[in-house]
Amino acid sequence: METRFKHSYCPNYFSLEDILATQERVLCKVEKSVHGLGCLDQSTENEDLVVGTTLQLPFWLAFPLSQTRVRVVSVELPKIYKEAFREVLTADASIVDLSKLGRYFYEFGSHLTKLNHRDSSAINTMLMNAFKDRLRVLIDWAQNLCTDISKVQRLDTLEKELYLEGFKARKELIAWLSEGSSKMCASEMVVNHKKRKRAVVDI
Amino acid sequence: MNSAETEFIAEKELVSIVPNFNYEVIYLISGDIGPFRAGLPVKVPIWLAMSLKRRQKCRIVPPRWMNVEDLEEVKKQELNERFFTKMPSEHYMVEAHLLLSVAADDIPRCEQIRTILKDIWDIRMSKLRSSVDQIIKTNAIHARLDHLTLMEINSIRPLLPHALDQLFRLQNGRGPSQASGSQAFTQ
Numbered sequence: 595m596e597t598r599f600k601h602s603y604c605p606n607y608f609s610l611e612d613i614l615a616t617q618e619r620v621l622c623k624v625e626k627s628v629h630g631l632g633c634l635d636q637s638t639e640n641e642d643l644v645v646g647t648t649l650q651l652p653f654w655l656a657f658p659l660s661q662t663r664v665r666v667v668s669v670e671l672p673k674i675y676k677e678a679f680r681e682v683l684t685a686d687a688s689i690v691d692l693s694k695l696g697r698y699f700y701e702f703g704s705h706l707t708k709l710n711h712r713d714s715s716a717i718n719t720m721l722m723n724a725f726k727d728r729l730r731v732l733i734d735w736a737q738n739l740c741t742d743i744s745k746v747q748r749l750d751t752l753e754k755e756l757y758l759e760g761f762k763a764r765k766e767l768i769a770w771l772s773e774g775s776s777k778m779c780a781s782e783m784v785v786n787h788k789k790r791k792r793a794v795v796d797i
Numbered sequence: 798m799n800s801a802e803t804e805f806i807a808e809k810e811l812v813s814i815v816p817n818f819n820y821e822v823i824y825l826i827s828g829d830i831g832p833f834r835a836g837l838p839v840k841v842p843i844w845l846a847m848s849l850k851r852r853q854k855c856r857i858v859p860p861r862w863m864n865v866e867d868l869e870e871v872k873k874q875e876l877n878e879r880f881f882t883k884m885p886s887e888h889y890m891v892e893a894h895l896l897l898s899v900a901a902d903d904i905p906r907c908e909q910i911r912t913i914l915k916d917i918w919d920i921r922m923s924k925l926r927s928s929v930d931q932i933i934k935t936n937a938i939h940a941r942l943d944h945l946t947l948m949e950i951n952s953i954r955p956l957l958p959h960a961l962d963q964l965f966r967l968q969n970g971r972g973p974s975q976a977s978g979s980q981a982f983t984q
Contacts, residue, residue: 700963704966718968721967722964722967722968725964725967726933726964729933729960729964730930730934732960733926733956733957733960734926736956737926752963756956756959756960756963759955759956759959760956763799763954763955764952764956766799766800767800770800770801771894
């Protein structure tokens with residue numbers, strides 16, 4: 595069994611999870627007027643982006659703009675990472691429905707910590723504690739082959755992938771315990787690996 | 798690694814058989830087996846023993862630990878200890894599984910052995926579960942896996958290592974400076 599965990603271990607240009615996670619929109623306030631980019635704010639007819647406008651930008655755009663030497667926009671934290679919500683997660687993370695808060699709760703959260711906001715470290719701690727709390731429940735579900743779909747749907751994308759991996763491995767172990775393995779099969783990688791035909795190479 | 802692969806590794810363990818045929822030494826890369834003399838016990842790998850047994854060419858002598866009294870003792874010890882105790886064999890579960898499936902008639906009280914082994918397995922699984930719980934809760938840096946057999950370690954793979962990887966990633970934050978350092982963790 596090829597246990598390749600697809601989640602990117604560090605952000606990189608080609609990682610789909612990263613692209614999807616940074617697609618999330620954040621509320622930004624313009625700090626410096628930008629010439630000719632009024633079209634980004636659809637509520638005005640203005641040709642330029644004027645100071646003080648608030649608008650929603652995807653994170654991949656907002657982040658570089660907030661990190662320039664003369665800051666162009668200032669990013670406001672999304673509601674689910676603010677203090678009020680952090681307290682909810684600290685109280686008991688395991689019952690919160692993370693999928694409702696955004697499909698990439700952890701990914702997006704750790705992107706947010708790069709903003710050097712004063713809450714950055716608090717967010718990081720919160721993400722870690724929430725992950726730990728939920729992990730114990732998640733491992734139990736996977737080990738006991740829980741197939742309650744309503745429970746599984748409450749997981750964030752990252753957790754869901756972990757759960758599916760664990761579930762698959764557990765199911766296989768239980769099958770072995772009850773009847774033993776019959777034949778070893780070639781790993782997925784080998785099966786899917788297509789050899790180039792000699793004829794094609796020769797041409 | 799999955800259970801079939803673990804089983805494959807465990808099949809290399811030696812077991813005594815009493816053949817009912819004569820044959821000279823078989824030379825294999827992993828070592829020589831035999832010679833086979835009818836009625837004289839000889840040590841062979843489990844995979845060969847199983848194949849011979851299926852063809853009714855031998856009788857399998859159960860490993861020394863595979864009897865009700867010894868296993869009861871192991872179970873009692875496992876219950877009393879807080880940590881994992883040493884098992885009589887590195888692959889106790891697989892060996893028992895394989896031998897009991899083909900050579901049930903050679904092993905006395907095999908049903909009882911099966912039940913006790915299942916009990917031991919369950920006790921160890923619940924210990925494993927609670928220690929995994931503790932590792933995560935207390936933020937432990939390392940854990941000792943003394944006396945844990947391959948099949949048991951396998952039972953929490955790949956879930957636990959992956960989960961700890963992710964935890965590590967969250968913990969480290971992911972500023973651009975760390976990105977190059979964490980390349981090594983990409984599988």
